Amino acid sequence: MREVAIADVPKLPVGPVGRQGLGSWGMGTLIATEAALFAYLLFAYYYLGATAQPHWLLEPHPALKLAVPNTIILLISSGAAWLGERGVLQRRRGEALAGFGAATVLGIVFVVIQYFEWHAKPFKMGASSYASLYFVTTGFHIAHVLIGILVLMALFVWTALDYFSPRRRLTVTAGAFYWHFVDVVWLFLFTTYYVTPYLGFGQ
Amino acid sequence: MRAPDFRVPAVGPDNPEHQARLLELWEGEPGLKGFLSTVDHKKIGIRYIVTAFILLVLGGIESLVMRWQLASPNAHVLTPDQYNVLFSTHGMTMIFLYASPILSGFSNYLWPLMFGSRDMAFPRLNALSYWIYLASAIFLYVGFLTGNGPNDGWFNYVPYATRDYNPGLNQDFYSLGMVFLGTSTTMGAANFIVTAFRTRCPGMSINRVPMLLWGTLTANVANLLVVPAVSLAFFLLWLERQFGTHFFDHSNGGQPLLWQHLFWMFGHPWVYAIVLPAMSMVSEGLPVFCRRPLVGYSVVALSTVATMILGFGVWVHHMFATGLPGLGLSFFSGASIAIVFPSAVAIFAWLATIWLGRPVITTAFLYFASMILMFVIGGVSGFMTASVPVDWQLTDTYFVVAHIHYVLIGINVFPVLGAVYYWFPKMTGRLMDERLGRWNFWITFIGFNLAFLPMHLTGLFGMPRRVYTYGPDMGWNTLNMITTIGSFVLALGVLLFIVNVVKSLRTGAAAGANPWDAATLEWSIPSPPPPYNFGVIPIVASRHPLWEGRLTEATATSSLDRGFLLDEGKETMGTSALDAEPNMILEMPEDTLAPLLLTVGVSILFVGLLLKLWTAVAAGAVVAAVAIVMWLWPRAQLREREPEPAQPPQREPRHA
């Protein structure tokens, strides 16, 4: 039998290039496990809601006046993060810094508004299972947002230090991916806590 | 001069000069600093194995004390509380601190050697997952040793676990300790998944991978998705106990069954995760001792995945007695019966391999072959519990205890003991003593079956689980005495195993690279392997590279002596997920203290949470944050960033 041919190997990238690299896979696994975590939190909501006595919702029509703008702010921040990544891809450092900076600021605004929303709620965490779930679930989300803010700040600093280029920027892609994930999770949480009551769940 | 972003990897023969270069690149620092900062998967793998064995022994001692109490009715060796802490700690130790880490240890050690690679995908993460495992084990055992061990079983049902009924620190140690441990398991899962798909050597397409990949990869994909369920459950329990939430208490809209759902959505996949890798180890070793390839490779691989997938859909069979509606019970009963199919595939494949091969009896072979029978015994008792009405009688009796020990000891411990006999020569360069091995095997086998076979009858006679004593007129006296005697014989067998390991480390016969004339890549390198594993990255052409001259499965031979040199740094080959075509040169990180530092920070944080010392929590978080920043700071050597602006040419050391 002949030995396998190994002569025709092309030029290979050394280390991560563009978005090809082990870091993409690693971030993918992180997102998969965190998504599972939120799935279980939502399971707890739907399970307790479905097996609860009537009037489980402490707010039959949850106030949207802070939650909707906050959702929009988070969506815009994802756009800003995308802009930041694009700035790195196209070697426009100013655009990159503006994008990461804006995303960071918008993320902080989201946290602050959520803080006010928590205070505006007529119930505290220990009031009932609904209250506990609301605060703990949004609390988990805020924890992920805070970590995401730290990630965006790090991307800002490293971009300012000229670390990245279109070729060497997997960190940026992974970090932005994480921020988009945090945004998508919020959409699921928002739908569950703010939309399904209007559709009749938990009444 | 800027290192090139692309290059054609050099191909050439392995030779001593090249090996010396690699040694310089890959050798770790000596002494304590090297010990604490290593990211070498072989060292980490052995640490996992040693630590897990220590915990196995601790868990075993706990069970011996329990068996002493249960040897006769109304005994007074232990108080009820002492017994209850012991059985809970025994379960926690064996299921969480032994059964999964031991398998992680073997796969950690073996995967790069089997894949023709120089390390796992994320070596630093690998080190971190070990340190956190060790730290969480210490955290949990500090609880036990200070009289605050878990006391509500390993499954920890509410309301008994809530503060009303359990005011001490027991449940807080357990809850926080499990969240802590869960992070290690998750990190390990991420590492195994990426390693499996991106670091196999060229030519090792997905239908040529060693069987150990299938079991371990399946288990780790499952872990990635289900560990959050149990971590969440324990975290919610801690909040319930300490901050007055109402997830589980029915008077405020909570549900005791929420705990059971979250726990078993994790728990059932987990029990497959702690046996599928071990089954794959049997699929590695048994064929070698039968002098032929495993029968039905593809079917066994697919059935491994199918078992895990079905395993996500059966968790309610732990809750058949909780008053759920009949439709749900029927579905889960059906699924639990259906899962027998894929799990049985391996049994037939192994039997066929034995019948169509020529068994060579070694101690390793005896462990791998005997587990087939114990797997079946454990499997049929599980099949019995899959039927809801039958389960309504069997559940929570010693019948289930017999079942779980046959599946756990039969499908995890026996393969592990066999795996030690099989791979000890590779890890240490020495063979284990075969004569002592036979004694070890037979005493373990007899002791185990003496202890647990009669237990089926004890269960059919109705003895409940988790009882510290029993009355003299229940008909269980003799059976319990036999089980106790058997457990001590089993312990003797394990002791002989340890003696054999220690003795063989010192005076075992030299093994050479391939003492078993096996087929897979780990046997093509020296025993023990050098730090860089492979002088050249090989290119494989079949499932059994070292048997190619003797089988007809391949049309070409693997290239083992000539391959990719990858010696311009700490490098290994990255390949595509399914076809394993080379597509990247991976730069591997140097040894670093960041994982250990991060572990220290997170440990302080958890101790702070336990004692509600918020300054400690903050301090731990700060230490952890510093370690993470240190770790993730983009490095030129790893090509995570552009290098510094070009300096005037001067002689630089070749490795950064």
Next chain:
Amino acid sequence: MSSTTPLSYLSAAGDRAGTILPLTWFTLIVSIVVCVVIAVLLYVGVSRRRVRQTAQIQQVPVTQAPGGLRWISVGLAISAVPLVITLVWTLSALAATSGPPAHPGLTIDVTPHQWWWDIQYEGERPSDIFNTANEIHIPVGVPVLVRLHGGDVIHSFWVPQLSGKTDAIPGQINLSWLEASTPGRYRGQCQEYCGAEHANMGFEVVAQTPDDFRRWRADQLSPAPPANTAALQHGQEVVEFRCGLCHQVRGTGAGGRAAPDLTHIMSRRMLAAATLPNNPGTLVAWIQTSQELKPGTLMPDQFLTATELPDVQAYLETLK
């Protein structure tokens, strides 16, 4: 009932357990047969072609005889037979035994506590309702609906000779049912770990002829007899003042509901949730040193004095 193995479920004395029993035996026998077959295949497979001399493994050639896949397909095909039978039989047995009966002849509410069983017999009029503890009487041949209430933690109600087990979970009412076909005394046990004395939380179900059951029920409904001697009055006073904090004796001032109803304690065969026989010696020992007999039980040692104890004992012995 099997007197040597009271909690065995390899025999049955009632319909519900009786429907499950053949399926249990079927799966058990299939399991044993499978184990024996595999053991034989394993043993023969290993012995018949094994390398007999202590050869170097390298000298045993590597081959690849074909035909292995047939083992897998035949094995799976043969396995399918008992699996399918079990599935179908399971679904039918599940339908037959789930219940609850449409027209139960008797309804009882069982509330398990750490570590005893409170049983309330339902009736149409409030005066027909009474509580007892740890010993359930049912008439033979009548389906009995058992409503399981969660008390403190999760417990599980199990009388193997009559029925499979059902958990009692706080926050929900689970339904179980029993029907005994022959008179007798059947052992029950808590089968979900519930804390320190889970091991000592048994109970008994006494199946009686309908006449005997009616008599028993009428007796249980009657309040405690009046104390008509000085010693008995003294005993009743102590019981009201001390025991009455937790226990109820209907017809006296002892009105606690946190512990077993004692109105007819002498009618029960056992004490402390089927842990101790009910005789004068154990009764006194239980009152004075319950912590030694069942460590962790929620009843503290009573330390009755030498003047109190005999009178209390005499009084309790009137509570038949």
